[in-house]
Amino acid sequence: MLAIIGGTGLTQLSSLEIVRREVVRTPYGEPSGALTFGALCNTPVVFLARHGYGHTIPPHQVNYRANIWALKEAKASAxxxxxSVGGIRDDYVPGALVIPDQIIDYTWGRKSTYFDSVDKPVRHIDFTRPYDEALRQRLLAAAASAGETVFDGGVYATTQGPRLETAAEINRLERDGADLVGMTGMPEAVLARELDVPYAAINVVVNCAAGRSSSEQGIHFDDIEVVLQAAMMRVHNLLEHICKD
Known part of the structure; x- marks a missing residue:
């Protein structure tokens, strides 16, 4: 069963044929909301809104451990x-869809492992390739089948949030090699790796990063809403095709 975690702009899947919703408890507390089980193009799917179904949980307070644990317990196979992200690279313009292949983590204070209690031995995992390559290729193939143009690869910088970055911080991220900036890629990816669940991402560029192009003097939130509405229709199309393929 495929699990889909929706971020800003994707708090529900309109084409999902809902079978049931289930409130889940985990050893790490409550997830962001009830799990929604259903079918997308006749394929079983479980959906979770990362920020809650009312979009009330800021990035640094998302219970990432509970979310990933709950999806694993729900028998998610991937x-x-x-x-939603900001584009640092010049060609990652608002409306672009990116299937990233690398992460740089700038967050702090987030619970980022399941192996930090006295009754569990420390586990060091290989994180050389943070996204599952087979799942990335499935997303790329689904995009091609759906007729959606996506970028293959990109370095996702995860910042703490909830504020957006300064122009100087974006310059620093670029010097570090980042192409995209968001607030939720970590520790989500590493927790999935610890539980051996394949994990990949669709990044939706909704604005130029601070100090760049149309955001040179500031971020225009009204423009973001317009971009989100159009881009999420394309994301829906991509998700439907990954379920068909």
Missing amino acids: IVSVA
Whole structure:
């Protein structure tokens, strides 16, 4: 069963044939909301809104451990994360869809492992390739089948939030090699790796990063809403095709 985590702009899947919703408890507390079980193009799917179904949970307070644990317990065979991001690279313009292949983590204070209690031995995992490559290729193939143009690869910088970045911080991220900036890619990806659940992401560029192009003097939130509405229709199309393929 495919699990889909929706971020900003994707708090529900309109084409999902809902079978049931289930409130889940985990050893790590409550997830962001009830799990929604259903079918997308006749394929079983479980959906979770990362920020809650009312979009009330800021990035730094999302219970990532509970979310990933709950999806694993729900028998998810793979997790596709959808997240809105800012574009640092010149060609990652608003409306672009990116299937990233690398992460740089700038967050702090987030619970980022399941192996930090005295009754569990420390586990060091290989995180050389943070996204599951087979799942990335499935997303790319689904995009091609859906007729959607996507970028293959990109370095996702995860910042703490909830504020957006300064222009100087974006310059620093670019020097570090980042192409995209968001607030939720970590520790989501590493927690999925710890539980051996394949994980990949669809990044939706909703604005130029601070200090760049149309955002040179500031971020225009009204423009973001317009971009989100159009881009999420394309994301829906991509998700439907990954379920068909």
